[in-house]
Amino acid sequence: MRNRLPELRHKQGLSQEKLADMLGVSRQTIISIEKGRFDPSLPLAFQIAATFGLRIEDIFTPTEL
Amino acid sequence: MSEKPAEKQYKYGRTKPGGIPAIRMAIPIGLPVAIAIGTAIRMISGPAQGPVNDWLVGIAIGLCLAPSAILLAWALCVDRTTIPGATPNTENSIESTWYSQSANDAFHAIIMGSGLGTAITALWLPPLVSWTLIAVFVVAAATFAVSYLIRKHQGNQ
Numbered sequence: 001m002r003n004r005l006p007e008l009r010h011k012q013g014l015s016q017e018k019l020a021d022m023l024g025v026s027r028q029t030i031i032s033i034e035k036g037r038f039d040p041s042l043p044l045a046f047q048i049a050a051t052f053g054l055r056i057e058d059i060f061t062p063t064e065l
Numbered sequence: 066m067s068e069k070p071a072e073k074q075y076k077y078g079r080t081k082p083g084g085i086p087a088i089r090m091a092i093p094i095g096l097p098v099a100i101a102i103g104t105a106i107r108m109i110s111g112p113a114q115g116p117v118n119d120w121l122v123g124i125a126i127g128l129c130l131a132p133s134a135i136l137l138a139w140a141l142c143v144d145r146t147t148i149p150g151a152t153p154n155t156e157n158s159i160e161s162t163w164y165s166q167s168a169n170d171a172f173h174a175i176i177m178g179s180g181l182g183t184a185i186t187a188l189w190l191p192p193l194v195s196w197t198l199i200a201v202f203v204v205a206a207a208t209f210a211v212s213y214l215i216r217k218h219q220g221n222q
Contacts, residue, residue: 024153032159044157
């Protein structure tokens with residue numbers, strides 16, 4: 001799944017580690033999400049959206065088949 | 066109004082937030098358990114050859130088991146939220162996915178290995194080898210079946 005996480009993170013001046021701490025997950029999780037290798041769980045997706053004050057669909061876009 | 070001082074963090078965590086360090090509880094629990102197991106092993110292993118103090122041997126075995134017993138006691142005593150640096154939501158982390166996928170791979174490898182191994186070893190090796198592999202296959206398959214049925218039952222409630 002494609003996402004705007006790196007862009008949003010840089011806008012708010014957050015490091016991957018800082019964002020990981022805020023979400024209560026490992027830094028490796030953030031890295032994998034940003035690279036599109038790992039899709040977050042629904043609760044985590046909602047947490048990410050709330051962190052940036054956006055909707056889930058504003059951050060994540062399904063990869064076209 | 067004075068501020069509450071920050072709680073001191075311990076490398077191996079506490080038994081609960083504000084509680085005693087978990088390692089201080091783990092050692093007094095793990096050490097006697099290890100020595101008791103060591104002594105039991107010595108007692109049930111039959112008569113010794115030559116002049117041997119059974120208690121000393123039991124204690125020596127117990128001391129070898131002590132690190133594992135203390136680690137197990139620590140795992141049971143510690144409150145994970147008090148360990149510095151511990152990830153709070155491990156269920157949402159990618160490491161949890163890696164674990165599940167690896168366990169899945171390991172299960173299938175055991176099923177295939179023990180199944181094929183049973184057939185192959187029956188041709189050249191003593192029957193005990195085949196029977197052991199059959200037992201491994203049955204335990205793995207039964208564990209899977211029970212786990213599947215439990216989850217199915219929980220999902221239907």
